[in-house]
Amino acid sequence: MGRDRSRSSSDSDDYYRSSRKKDDSYRRRDDRYRDSDRDRDRRRRSRSRSNSSRHRRPEGSQRGRSSRHGSDYKDTSLITRPSVASHFGTPPIDAADFDNWVTVLAKVDQTDNVDEARDKYRNFLTRYPNCYGFWQKYAEYEKKMGNLTEAKAVWEKGIISIPLSIDLWLGYTADVKNIKDFPIESLRDLYNRAIEIAGLEFQSDRLWLEAIGFERAVYIDDLCKGNAAANCKKIGQLFDKLLSTPTFHAASHLERYIQYLNTIEPHLLLSEKEYGEIMKMVCKQLDKQPEELIHHVQLNYICHTGENGMMNIVTESGEGTFPVTVNSLQHDPTALQIIRGEVIARRNRIFERNMKECEIRAGFEANIKRPYFHVKPLDYPQLFNWLSYLDFEIKEGQEDRIKILFDRCLIPCALYEEFWIKYARWTWKTYKSKTKTREIYLKAKTHCPSSLNLALSHSGFEESVENFDDAIKVLDNFRNEYPGYVLLELRYLGALRRKAEKDGHGSSIEYVLNQYEALIKDSQSSPNLHSFYSLKLARYHQKFRRDPKLAQKVLKKALTIDPFNLQLYSQYVDIAYSSDSMTELDVLQAFDVALDSNLRLEDKVRFSQRKLDFLEELGTNMNAIEDHRDYHYHLLGQIPDNVTIRTRFVNDPSRVTLMQPMPPQQPMMYSPQIQQPAMNMVPMMPMQPMTYVNQAPPTVQLTLIESPVTSSTM
Numbered sequence: 001m002g003r004d005r006s007r008s009s010s011d012s013d014d015y016y017r018s019s020r021k022k023d024d025s026y027r028r029r030d031d032r033y034r035d036s037d038r039d040r041d042r043r044r045r046s047r048s049r050s051n052s053s054r055h056r057r058p059e060g061s062q063r064g065r066s067s068r069h070g071s072d073y074k075d076t077s078l079i080t081r082p083s084v085a086s087h088f089g090t091p092p093i094d095a096a097d098f099d100n101w102v103t104v105l106a107k108v109d110q111t112d113n114v115d116e117a118r119d120k121y122r123n124f125l126t127r128y129p130n131c132y133g134f135w136q137k138y139a140e141y142e143k144k145m146g147n148l149t150e151a152k153a154v155w156e157k158g159i160i161s162i163p164l165s166i167d168l169w170l171g172y173t174a175d176v177k178n179i180k181d182f183p184i185e186s187l188r189d190l191y192n193r194a195i196e197i198a199g200l201e202f203q204s205d206r207l208w209l210e211a212i213g214f215e216r217a218v219y220i221d222d223l224c225k226g227n228a229a230a231n232c233k234k235i236g237q238l239f240d241k242l243l244s245t246p247t248f249h250a251a252s253h254l255e256r257y258i259q260y261l262n263t264i265e266p267h268l269l270l271s272e273k274e275y276g277e278i279m280k281m282v283c284k285q286l287d288k289q290p291e292e293l294i295h296h297v298q299l300n301y302i303c304h305t306g307e308n309g310m311m312n313i314v315t316e317s318g319e320g321t322f323p324v325t326v327n328s329l330q331h332d333p334t335a336l337q338i339i340r341g342e343v344i345a346r347r348n349r350i351f352e353r354n355m356k357e358c359e360i361r362a363g364f365e366a367n368i369k370r371p372y373f374h375v376k377p378l379d380y381p382q383l384f385n386w387l388s389y390l391d392f393e394i395k396e397g398q399e400d401r402i403k404i405l406f407d408r409c410l411i412p413c414a415l416y417e418e419f420w421i422k423y424a425r426w427t428w429k430t431y432k433s434k435t436k437t438r439e440i441y442l443k444a445k446t447h448c449p450s451s452l453n454l455a456l457s458h459s460g461f462e463e464s465v466e467n468f469d470d471a472i473k474v475l476d477n478f479r480n481e482y483p484g485y486v487l488l489e490l491r492y493l494g495a496l497r498r499k500a501e502k503d504g505h506g507s508s509i510e511y512v513l514n515q516y517e518a519l520i521k522d523s524q525s526s527p528n529l530h531s532f533y534s535l536k537l538a539r540y541h542q543k544f545r546r547d548p549k550l551a552q553k554v555l556k557k558a559l560t561i562d563p564f565n566l567q568l569y570s571q572y573v574d575i576a577y578s579s580d581s582m583t584e585l586d587v588l589q590a591f592d593v594a595l596d597s598n599l600r601l602e603d604k605v606r607f608s609q610r611k612l613d614f615l616e617e618l619g620t621n622m623n624a625i626e627d628h629r630d631y632h633y634h635l636l637g638q639i640p641d642n643v644t645i646r647t648r649f650v651n652d653p654s655r656v657t658l659m660q661p662m663p664p665q666q667p668m669m670y671s672p673q674i675q676q677p678a679m680n681m682v683p684m685m686p687m688q689p690m691t692y693v694n695q696a697p698p699t700v701q702l703t704l705i706e707s708p709v710t711s712s713t714m
Contacts, residue, residue, distance in 0.1 A: 088383050091375070091415030092450050098128070098375045109137060114145055129161040129446060130373035130414050136171050143175070151175065164201045164407050169194040170210060177214075181309050184218055188234075199241070200404040202365055205249040208242045217310060224303035224311035224324050235260070236269040243350050246358045248365070254351040258344055265329060266339045282338050293335040299326045364389040370412050378412060386413055390422065399430060410443075417451040420444035428461065437461060452478070452485050459491065468499040486529070489519060490536065497544065509545075516540065520558075527562035534558035535571055548579040552590070559597075566603055569594040573607070577614070587614060588624075601638060608632045 101124045108117045121138040125131065135158030142151035155172040162168060173194070176187055191211040198204055215234045222230035239257045247253075260269075267275050279290055286293070301324045304314045314321060331339065367385040370378060386409045393402045406423045413419045424440040427433065441458040448454050455478040462471035475492045479485070493515055500508035516537040523529040534554050541551035555572045562568065576582045576590035591611040595604055612632050615625045 088380070088416055088418065090377050092448070101128075105134065105137070109141055112145075114147070117141060125157075125161070126446075128373070128375075130411050132158070132162055132165045132168055132372065135161070135165075135168060139171070139175070148179075159197075162411060164198045164404070164411065166198060166201060166204055166207050169198055169207055173210065173214075177308060179308075184221075187214065188218070195238070195241070200245060200400060201408060202246065202361075203248045203371070204245075205247050205253075208238065208245075208247070208253075212238050212242075217312065220312050221310045223301060223326055224313065226324060226326060228327060230326075231268045232264060233269065233271060236271065240347075240350070243347055244354050246354060246361060250354055250358050254347060257347060261340055261343060265331060266336070266343060267329065267331075270343065278339050278342050281342065282335050285338065286335060288335075293332040295330050295332075297328055297330050299328050300324070301326065361389075361392075364392065368412075371408070373411050373414060375415070377415075383413065383416065386419065387422075390419075394426065402426065402430075414447040417444070417448045417454045420448065420454060421457045424457065424461065434465060450482055452482070452488060455488065456491055459495065463495055463498070466502075468495065468502065471495050472499065486532065489533075493536075497540070512540075513537075524561060527565070531558050531562045531565045531568055535567065538571060538575065542575050542579065548575045548582060551575050556593075559593075563598060566599065569597065569599065569603075569607070573610070584618070584620060601635065602643065605632075605635050605639065608635050 104120055105124060108120045111117060121134065121141070125134060125138070128134070135154065139151045139154040139158070142148075142154055152172075152175070155168065155175065158168050159165070159172065173187070173190060176182055176190060191214055194207055195211055198207060201207075212235055215232070215238065219230055219232050219235070239253070239260075242253050243257065266278070270278070279293075282293065283290055301313050302315070302317055302321050303311050303324050304318075304321045305311050317323075364385060367381065369382055390402075390405060390409060393405050396402075406419075406426070409419055410423065420440065420443075424437050424444070427440055428437040431437075441454070441461070444451075444454050445458075455474055459471045459474040462468075462474060472492070472495050475488060475495060479488050479492060493512060496508065496512045496515065500512060516533065519533045520530060520537065523533055534557070538551040538554045541547045541554065552572055552575055555568050555575075559565070559568050559572075572593055573587075573590045576587045579586075582590075588611065591607055591614070594607040595611070597604075599607075608628070609632065612625075612628055615621075615628055619625055
């Protein structure tokens with residue numbers, strides 16, 4: 001599915017290879033369907049939903065991604081850690097649906113109904129635009145039906161969808177080359193465009209060599225036409241770029257360049273500036289003038305016209321051949337040897353720097369096992385490798401290489417939202433281009449239409465550039481198509497609130513309140529979700545509208561539906577505690593709401609302790625403090641011995657203080673062995689151990705310890 005394999009090129013750079021078969025030019029992928037053992041049962045991403053109609057998924061709508069999963073994979077060849085979470089969900093793709101499409105297209109490809117075939121191909125490629133092989137099949141079908149213009153348009157659309165697909169570029173250029181009398185400059189522009197867009201792709205060697213072969217064919221055609229200005233300077237420019245570009249077969253390109261340099265005069269290959277510099281050095285070294293080192297000669301060739309109208313050189317005369325004599329220049333053998341040596345030395349320095357770049361990327365490239373698109377999920381090591389590779393390139397800081405790597409990554413990883421979000425954020429941070437960033441989010445939506453995180457990220461970007469209307473529109477469209485996401489509802493309300501704050505419109509604030517109330521009303525069948533939204537609305541009233549009374553009213557109403565929700569009581573108390581407009585009586589009444597409820601005894605003890613702390617620290621009525629202290633110890637006395645809670649005065653060994661023993665010289669008439677009380681006992685007050693002196697009746701000391709004191713006898 002859209003696989004671009006690397007292929008070793010032959011040693012010859014001949015543009016036209018007579019032995020080349022069509023099956024080789026348009027190779028089918030034997031492993032196109034090798035991943036047939038797909039997971040049928042996809043785990044879906046969990047969503048927080050209620051049973052209300054507002055939060056139920058419409059029938060037939062696509063489900064989201066599964067819950068996160070990962071592994072303990074570690075690769076010592078990776079030199080960086082990903083900057084985002086390394087846990088990826090299963091792509092939300094129905095593999096059976098993809099298989100059905102493949103079957104349908106196989107049948108359509110054999111029919112003569114062009115309209116039906118176009119409809120099927122377009123629908124499939126709209127859903128799966130990264131499937132390189134089907135763009136090629138579609139173009140071939142149009143060509144088979146004689147629709148060359150439509151075939152060209154299909155190639156163009158495929159390249160726009162997968163700009164780094166080397167096979168698409170080569171298929172397109174192969175079709176164009178076969179058009180008789182096609183303008184040379186137009187074909188050259190096509191190759192230049194391909195090199196500019198996809199030349200940095202790591203497996204782009206074939207594209208570079210095809211472009212070099214094309215320029216060589218143009219040079220030979222000019223020679224055969226007797227063009228005195230014929231030269232290979234464009235070949236030299238392409239080789240110079242290729243020698244400095246990290247590619248899969250980079251190690252073989254210097255040798256290829258040397259072989260070509262040895263078959264041609266240097267002035268035809270080098271730029272005028274470089275050739276002048278080298279000739280100046282050679283003349284100084286040999287102590288001769290340039291005129292003494294260059295000779296005019298005539299070269300004879302046997303030419304033949306090819307099928308596409310371009311001429312080439314053959315070795316033997318035959319039918320359709322003709323001789324051609326060309327005026328040229330030749331260098332002195334000694335000077336030629338020095339010139340070639342200097343050219344090779346310069347290119348070797350470029351080559352060595354490039355090989356170092358290849359070496360530091362070799363570990364990442366070796367871990368890329370599936371560089372093409374497929375609906376089957378990628379395994380965790382490959383996903384981790386892509387993230388690490390991206391972080392490495394971002395750290396290196398070469399923007400062209402970073403962009404190319406993102407584009408490469410988003411072919412096999414197109415179904416993973418993490419990479420799209422990372423790409424969009426990097427693009428905005430680097431280029432500050434709203435257009436480029438939006439294009440990425442638009443493409444991402446094609447591949448991940450049900451991604452909540454993608455919608456949130458897109459909306460967040462629009463809001464960050466103060467485009468509130470589009471930010472709200474993105475969220476609104478998603479919530480209508482995929483209802484039930486609590487996080488989405490909160491982001492939607494947050495965007496509305498921030499827009500209202502910015503615009504200062506009272507009607508917008510009322511709309512936010514209406515949305516909150518609608519969510520609360522629609523979630524009454526789910527107490528937890530109802531309480532959740534009620535808490536959010538209460539905070540909105542307290543913090544944004546500065547109305548704590550109304551906030552408490554919302555919480556009280558929620559408590560009628562979810563009376564055992566501890567968080568509602570805590571928030572109710574916190575609103576009173578933290579509000580400047582609330583009086584001491586309001587705070588105490590808020591505590592009493594929790595204490596008079598049907599909460600567990602342990603929870604009531606915690607609220608009681610907080611109330612006691614408030615009275616001690618901020619209270620003004622001593623009678624109220626003492627009354628509540630009695631109430632608090634009464635609650636403590638009701639806690640069973642086997643229950644341990646974390647609060648002051650309860651089950652705290654540091655608060656049990658024992659009396660110091662009597663001095664040894666004092667007579668001890670009677671001192672029975674009294675077992676120390678167990679630490680899990682909860683007395684009303686900490687007690688000192690009983691001591692009998694002079695046979696007097698035992699005395700009991702009750703002391704309330706306010707600060708921990710450690711006894712020497714413990």
